[in-house]
Amino acid sequence: MQQLDRWRIDPVSVLKAILAKLAKTPREPTETIPGQLWNAGKIHLAGHLREVFFIAGYRTTHGAAIKTILRTRPKSIVLMPSEIGVTRWGAASDNFVVAIESFAFLDADGVGVHRDLLENRILSFFGGPKPKARPKRRESRLGDIEALEQEFTQHLRAARDYAVTTRDLTGTPKLLPRPTREEFAKRAGVSASSVTRCMRDPAGWKLQRMWDIADDLDAIIGYRED
Structure with a gap:
């Protein structure tokens, strides 16, 4: 080139x-x-x-x-x-x-x-092994789930810190707005349509749980990483 x-x-x-x-x-x-x-x-x-x-x-x-x-x-x-x-x-x-x-x-x-x-x-x-051939669909899905879990975890950490900080400062905790699925997809570098598929996949059970927690103020405050 x-x-x-x-x-x-x-x-x-x-x-x-x-x-x-x-x-x-x-x-x-x-x-x-x-x-x-x-x-x-x-x-x-x-x-x-x-x-x-x-x-x-x-x-x-x-x-x-x-x-x-x-x-x-x-x-x-x-x-x-x-x-x-x-x-x-x-x-x-x-x-x-x-x-x-x-x-x-x-x-x-x-x-x-x-x-x-x-x-x-x-x-x-x-360093590390040479990349293998292009992953099959199942392997690709697992990779998407891993990437989404990382982004969900980062948001839950930020939301928990925000809730605790606002509670300490004002006496009333506030909920950090939950990003849309499309926004999570962009952050994780996956397609928007794959977010729903990953959440429905048995291997992605944590995603649905974290998605629900992200919109529940009490759950956010009590959130602990597994």
């Missing part, structure tokens, strides 16, 4: 096209540092849910700020348009930095990705 920073195109548009290939329901990238750094949310890559960042180019005027942000997320994946940028940032960062041009391509259908190539490089950097 040609070096993207040499193309007369918007690199963020390329990022969105790449994310659409890597995630079932990609999140809209958040511009963390204007024109320089974007947070693309979490994506299942190489067997784990990983946070993904994008640095638009290697000629950055906010290098120190970017390094500070990435230093707090050592397990994140950092995408850059070209190998030139990777050469510079890879030497200055402890994060896994990879060029989009090294695993993406253009064909008649638009942008495509060599996912296996990317995941092998991720595993080579972080």
Whole structure:
């Protein structure tokens, strides 16, 4: 793939096209540092849910700020348009930095990705076995359940802390609004339709329980992780 920073195109548009290939329901990238750094949310890559960042180019005027942000997320994946940028940032960062041009391509259908190539490089950097063949539907469902449980747990922790804090400050606990299923899906990096299927799956029994707790103030206050 040609070096993207040499193309007369918007690199963020390329990022969105790449994310659409890597995630079932990609999140809209958040511009963390204007024109320089974007947070693309979490994506299942190489067997784990990983946070993904994008640095638009290697000629950055906010290098120190970017390094500070990435230093707090050592397990994140950092995408850059070209190998030139990777050469510079890879030497200055402890994060896994990879060029989009090294695993993406253009064909008649638009942008495509060599996912296996990317995941092998991720595993080579972080260590671990090579990724197996694309999981079957059952294995994929179990992975979605695990991702959703993590997001549900994070919300319940936040809701419990909020209820206790408001009770201590005002004398009356308040319920942190429960996100919609669609919002949970985006946070977990799964499709919205899969949330209901996961909650109905016998292996996802905790999801339904946590979903109910999230809308019950008394249950929230008494919530304890299993």
